[in-house]
Amino acid sequence: MMEKPLHIIDTTLRDGEQAPGVVFSFDEKMKIAALLDEAGVKELEVGTPIMGECEQLVIREIIRAGFQFKSTCWGRSTEEDMLAAEKTGASRMNISFPVSDIQQKAIGKSRAWVLDRVKPMMAFARQRFDFVAIGAQDASRANRDFLKEFISACLAEGANRIRIADTVGTLNPLSTMELFSWLTGLFPEVEFEFHGHNDLGMATANTVSAALAGCQTASLTVNGLGERAGNACLEEVAAAMRVSANSDCGIRLDKLQELCRTVEAASLRKIYESKPIVGEMICRHESGIHCRSLVKDQMSYQAFNPELFGRKTELVFGKHSGSGGLNHFLKSKGIHLAKEQLADAMERMKDAARSAKRAFDFEEAAVLLRPPLNETK
Incomplete structure (x- = not known):
């Protein structure tokens, strides 16, 4: 002890x-x-x-x-x-x-x-x-x-x-x-x-x-x-x-x-992206199941509060995203989509993620979703 x-x-x-x-x-x-x-x-x-x-x-x-x-x-x-x-x-x-x-x-x-x-x-x-x-x-x-x-x-x-x-x-x-x-x-x-x-x-x-x-x-x-x-x-x-x-x-x-x-x-020794504590990816989440829970409680899928290390929880959008996390962030920006529009937006985002072989932050996702979003204004 x-x-x-x-x-x-x-x-x-x-x-x-x-x-x-x-x-x-x-x-x-x-x-x-x-x-x-x-x-x-x-x-x-x-x-x-x-x-x-x-x-x-x-x-x-x-x-x-x-x-x-x-x-x-x-x-x-x-x-x-x-x-x-x-x-x-x-x-x-x-x-x-x-x-x-x-x-x-x-x-x-x-x-x-x-x-x-x-x-x-x-x-x-x-x-x-x-x-x-x-x-x-x-x-x-x-x-x-x-x-x-x-x-x-x-x-x-x-x-x-x-x-x-x-x-x-x-x-x-x-x-x-x-x-x-x-x-x-x-x-x-x-x-x-x-x-x-x-x-x-x-x-x-x-x-x-x-x-x-x-x-x-x-x-x-x-x-x-x-x-x-x-x-x-x-x-x-x-x-x-x-x-x-x-x-x-x-x-x-x-x-x-x-x-x-x-x-x-x-x-001149680069920190790898998933390195514990300081890697770029350690507070970043894409999985739909994870993001849905993190919206309610950021400790649900994290070992520590990122603010302890001067960081923030980051949700990104891609192939593994779910509609719950995306819809939450769209609503936080004052954007409300019908169920059919959200499903279409998710499919286009997943297609883009597969082509780019990466995930997108909110700003990039907003650009990808721009056409249907404009229709909702």
Whole structure:
């Protein structure tokens, strides 16, 4: 059970930009940071300082800009990564260690090497940063006994938070809940963070499951931007926690549209039309059965009130439309058709929709219906 709202960390400027081909300019990063601040995100992972002086410059400017959120840098468990972060003026650092056998072998290391490195790296970090988070990279595929030993070693050296990363997205909601039930049972006083990837399409669900199992923090990206299939989506997790879990993460849901569209433009990664929360189609309805009910109660075929996200319910007309929804909107415009006229109008609209292979909004439908409508005036 959740004792307090999920703390959201946005990592769009770090893990999001790691998506192949994505490059944010200085101005784009500042704009995204400003919108995240307006949306109420309380912590940003602002970048990877070891990437070079340009990255350090942007991070330094974000930190100096006076935003309300806390700024955290990300780096590997090396002195050079931490020295690069120190140059930015950051007071918070997330240090990543490979904790699965497959990740360790890929870089020619071992479990013993990781454990031996914890104490000197933590000492080096604690001298330079006020807050040190530890990232357990590929924790979802790590040996449980080793993961427990690693976390214990990090806590003994003063780690402030432990990130559990599902680095290649192999968890599912049930295994995520089981993992965090186990972790929070072993370490009830520890702040755990979940970092989920979306390789199997479950990152959002896994993040919500982690939160429901007692995980206090989650790192997310806008639009789910990130490597391969991306990360858990900030907008989806915030909405799911509010609507499905009845928990307010402190995110301004009405700010998400502008935020997501800004990241869409900056990343050159188009938001697909039916994407949850921010897709163009999610508040748009054509089916006659749905539209007839939505006219009476907009919650009848919607999970949430669109106004919560700064949107409106939209009815469109096409092949699947019914006469009830169309007649309601015609009457709202002062247009009254006899039963035979309405049937004829519906048939002509369906024919047009089949030819165009799409639906029509009210203005387009009014044009299609113009001849018989003129007869009624």
